[in-house]
Amino acid sequence: MSVPGREVAPIRVALLGSGGSIGRQAVDVLIGLGPAVRVVAVATGRQADLLEAQARRLRPEVVALPGDPAAAARLDLPAGTRVEAGPDALVTLATRPDVDLVVVATGGTVSLLPILAALEAGKVVATANKETLVAGGHLVMPLARRLAGSVAARTPTDPLASPLAWLRPIDSEHSAIWQSLAGESPAGVARLILTASGGPFLDATPDELAAATPERALRHPTWSMGAKITIDSATLANKGLEVVEAHWLYDVGYDAIDVVIHPQSVVHSAVLFVDGSLKAQLGTPDMRLPIQYAVTYPSRYPSPAAPPDLLATARLDFRAPDPVRFPALRIARDAGRIGSRATTALIAADEVAVGRFLDGSLDFPGIARTLEAAVQRFGDGADQAPDVDELIALDADVRATYATGSPVR
Ligand SMILES: NC(=O)c1ccc[n+]([C@@H]2O[C@H](COP(=O)([O-])OP(=O)(O)OC[C@H]3O[C@@H](n4cnc5c(N)ncnc54)[C@H](OP(=O)(O)O)[C@@H]3O)[C@@H](O)[C@H]2O)c1
Structure with missing residues (x-):
């Protein structure tokens, strides 16, 4: 088996939710990584035409379209690609013997069972999906800790001796914290600081919030994302979900997780250490970077994301979130x-x-x-x-x- 983190052979990937905002960017990242990656399995919910096009680009062994079984039966696929049908298709794809790493780009909790099954089968999971951790962190994290523990017992310095190497966050804030924690001991961590853009209604009055339309709420100032997470950003529910996600991923109590509004979305999040040192990860608002980092960890490869330009950014603003309006x-x-x-x-x-x-x-x-x-x-x-x-x-x-x-x- 090719274990991501020890790249001697291509990392063999299953991609769940390939048709969404994260899924389509993941396809670009996986293709961009060339021979370092081999995409074995791809699933999206209902977008048959898009799945056919992705199959032609990625040439996977298997695809699934669980949201539309009739369209799945009619898919026009390249030679060598077949369809996995049935209600357990995502679990089947995620646990195939020829899969090393599962990229989870679905929304909601549809991937809870596939994530649990993948970890049980000893696969690495890289997840953009936060709902699974928010609802099922108590089920998912023990499996990641068990996998890390078995590596640590043999080779404590192995990158895979950390639970985060098995359950890899793609969410940009959690990727920033993960990157800031590299080489650090948990005992040195004082606080986690999640940044939030503040969304389209950062300065809206209560009356304006009461009259907010979907069209206005979907106009995010810095990030281009799927509709659900864009509305969650406007209410700050997204940041609330991320606080819970951070609690599970980093095993940190709620009192030690702060949220700071940072409208420029350049500082993606930070860790405060017990000696007063603050480490942050900075980047442009482009999910292709955290997607790629989660796939290639602990290695870094050139990425399509533009690097941040500090001189052009000129200033970084921070303020406290308003608990009354949000x-x-x-x-x-x-x-x-x-x-x-x-x-x-x-x-x-x-x-x-x-x-x-x-x-x-x-x-x-x-x-x-x-x-x-x-x-x-x-x-x-x-x-x-x-x-x-x-x-x-x-x-x-x-x-x-x-x-x-x-x-x-
Ligand atoms: N978008 C971002 O920039 C971003 C950033 C950080 C975190 N996240 C998180 O990442 C997750 C995905 O977000 P998104 O914005 O990419 O959502 P999205 O655009 O709504 O995409 C979700 C995808 O999941 C697919 N799907 C639904 N049910 C499925 C099933 N049973 N099997 C396979 N695929 C299924 C859908 O496929 P069809 O369209 O084919 O029906 C859809 O394309 C969410 O948890 C979100 O909070 C997103």
Whole structure:
């Protein structure tokens, strides 16, 4: 097997969610890496034409289109590429014996089972997806720690002796923290500092927020992303999810994770160490860089992302987030403190509320109201570490409650 981190043979990749914003950029990165990478398996939800085009470019062994079985059966694929059908297609792709690394670019929790199965099978997982960690961090991280522990027992200095080498973050903030932590001991970490652009409504009044339209909310000032995460950036729910994600990835308590608004999106996040030293990673807002770093770690290769130009940037501004106009950040942090039932309720409600905002059946402040209501109503309970089945059932309950247009309560 070719283990990413010891590149002697091509890294063999399965890409889940190839049709989205991250997925399409991942395809470009994987092609750009040339012979260092071999893409073995590709899946997207429903975009049959795009999947056919990607299959022609990548020549994978297998593709899957789980969101449209009829279109999957009619796919026009190059010789040597076949379709994997059935409800477990993503798990099958992620656990193939010829896959070393699984790139996860799907939204929501659709990749929870494939990620768990991939780690169980000893694959490296590089994930842009944050919802899986927010809901299932208690299930995912122990597997990454177990894999790292077995390497550390043999060769403690191996790059794969760290859980982050097995569960690699692609989210730019978490990649920045990961890169800032390189060569550091966990005992030296004092605080994590996540930066946020502040989104399109950074200086909006409460009245303007109440009247915010989807069109305006989708106009992100610095990043070009999928619709769901762009709305999450506008409410700051995205930053709240990232606080929970950081808690799981870096094993740091909620009181030691700060959020700072940084409108230029040049400083992608930072780590404060116990001696007062602050390390940050800087870059242009281009996801191709963190995608590539997660694939090639610990090596660095030239990337298509333009480097930051400090002279052109000229100034870097920082300010505190406003908890009154953007309550979703506090609601997500509170949910994280309660536990994984609460965060599962949070992300299920968020997906529904964002969908309803986009279809015009919920106003912008209604997104945060829905999150608060869902965490209060469904997040309670002694068992804050649900198993996979409980988590999936809870997710479905929350969606059914808020998707119907029922009043938020
Ligand atoms: N976009 C960014 O810059 C960015 C940055 C940091 C983190 N993230 C995170 O990355 C994840 C993806 O974000 P995105 O913006 O790329 O979302 P997106 O544009 O909505 O793409 C998600 C993709 O997942 C695919 N998908 C859905 N169900 C699937 C299934 N059952 N099997 C295979 N593929 C399936 C969809 O395929 P079809 O379109 O074919 O239906 C879609 O193309 C999210 O968790 C987000 O928070 C994104």
